Amino acid sequence: MATATEADAMRRAVALAARALGATSPNPVVGCVILDPQGAVLGEGRHRRAGGPHAEVEALAAASAAGHDVRGGTAVVTLEPCNHTGRTGPCSQALIDAGIGRVVFAIADPTGNATGGAAALRAAGVSTEGGLLAHEAATVNMAWLTSVRLGRPFVTWKYAATLDGRSAAADGTSRWITSAASRADVHRLRAEADAVVVGSGTLRADDPHLAVRGQLVEEGEGEGEGEGEGEGAAVQPLRVVVDTHASVKPGARVLDDAAPTLIAVGEDADTGHLPGVDVVRLPRAGAGRGGLDVPALLAELYGRGVRSVLLEGGPALAGSFLAAKAVDRVIGYLAPALLGAGPAALGDAGVGTIARALRLEVTDVARLGPDLRITAFPTTSATASEEN
Structure with missing residues (x-):
């Protein structure tokens, strides 16, 4: 005992x-x-x-x-x-x-x-x-245990929205919906993930960098005395862009040398304008859905040693992952603001009736500055923490 x-x-x-x-x-x-x-x-x-x-x-x-x-x-x-x-x-x-x-x-x-x-x-x-x-x-060890069981990376979908569920205003502007405290917390999530995934829409709208802020990475590299309890231990995550038609421009911030980058494109995409960029060709999604096949993407990442994914893509990509039952955790940052119009945080997830709603179990609610951070798990997902 x-x-x-x-x-x-x-x-x-x-x-x-x-x-x-x-x-x-x-x-x-x-x-x-x-x-x-x-x-x-x-x-x-x-x-x-x-x-x-x-x-x-x-x-x-x-x-x-x-x-x-x-x-x-x-x-x-x-x-x-x-x-x-x-x-x-x-x-x-x-x-x-x-x-x-x-x-x-x-x-x-x-x-x-x-x-x-x-x-x-x-x-x-x-x-x-x-x-x-x-x-x-x-x-x-939730991510690793889940990846062992499922043979694919553990996926966390992170999103930011207003209280009425809008991820951007009607004119497309979205910086900044949430507070600096929430954005800093997202960098922590990135530091804990092996890969950060966005779609081509997010790339065109925001030109995100997706790398972890240097301080988190540098602290994580420390091997000597004096390491604090709150220090991260992360290396830069793999930045993954799901870009079916290879529309990414050579000057995109995600293509700099701050962190490794992978561009996932369709099998017939023209990538001649991306010399030297790590590109993987994947099949298209089936069943009438647009974009790339989510299980094929996750299998590719798993083969590269990725065991945890932070999905930061827009509403369409998030919907594709949820429709594929490939989201293991949801973390939403809700700002005390209302827009009334503009894109919703989640696109088509294959839910046609209330009976098919994707139910979640909320496991944590926290205040980050003026915002709320809600952590939840799909109730049909046998996560590693539920099994142990």
């Missing part, structure tokens, strides 16, 4: 894991805290980058650097220690070799090649317990 000290250590491990959101794909975010037999912290760590040391190895190294003997200690980790050799060795064996006497983890590893760490630990005589604060650990 896990102790209160181990529960506190797990909360710390979950917080450590969250600091790496946006930086570890296609791997999960993982945090680890090592305790001595009396419950004092000997070392802690997190998985910072794919290909880099896993959380358990970093925590062991931190304990060693501080001159601590971890033999007989307890490793508290958010995910079952892996049991395979990839770009790094198995964490289960590293813990065994270090002489750890007990391992407490939150959630079992669902991947076929990495699972089995708990069994390996037990076979080596290490006391092992799973399930401590499983919901909290699954929530921070």
Whole structure:
């Protein structure tokens, strides 16, 4: 039975894991805290980058650097220690070799090649317990767990609107519907995502940059002492433009070198004006819908190591994703303003009658300056947090 000290250590491990959101794909975010037999912290760590040391190895190294003997200690980790050799060795064996006497983890590893760490630990005589604060650990790893189960990236649709649901005024102007506080929060979402997706309409109307503000990225790169709890750990997300007819202009801001960019076009699109730009050709959407095939786009991104997508596209693209049942979370920023006319935040999502309305479960409502931020999940979506 896990102790209160181990529960506190797990909360710390979950917080450590969250600091790496946006930086570890296609791997999960993982945090680890090592305790001595009396419950004092000997070392802690997190998985910072794919290909880099896993959380358990970093925590062991931190304990060693501080001159601590971890033999007989307890490793508290958010995910079952892996049991395979990839770009790094198995964490289960590293813990065994270090002489750890007990391992407490939150959630079992669902991947076929990495699972089995708990069994390996037990076979080596290490006391092992799973399930401590499983919901909290699954929530921070929601995107990765969902992508493992579905074989596609976890998709968050973010939108900003007035209280009457308008995303722009009748003349097309939309800057700024929401406050600076809401816009700063969107940069946090971008920093936590592997890819940011917009459509050609948004590109023509707003010429967005889509990169994360430099401060968030620079803080996330910090490896030394003095890192604050609120620092992000993100690298720049992949900027993705869904542009069926390759209408993007060579001078678009999204094509600069601040972050990588992918232009998704139709199979017959002329891309001769985009030399040197990363372009992928995708099939058109079926069933009478315009644009590109959403599942094909997500499969392409998944193959590139993308496990979480922030959908910032306009109403038409959002409708296409929802019609394809490819939205796992909705985050809406609502400004206390009324327009009365102008485009709605959501276009055709394949809903023809109230009985087919896409119902959501609201899980959080927060004030950001004058605005409201509402977080909700489709009630038919078996998200990672619901399963654990």
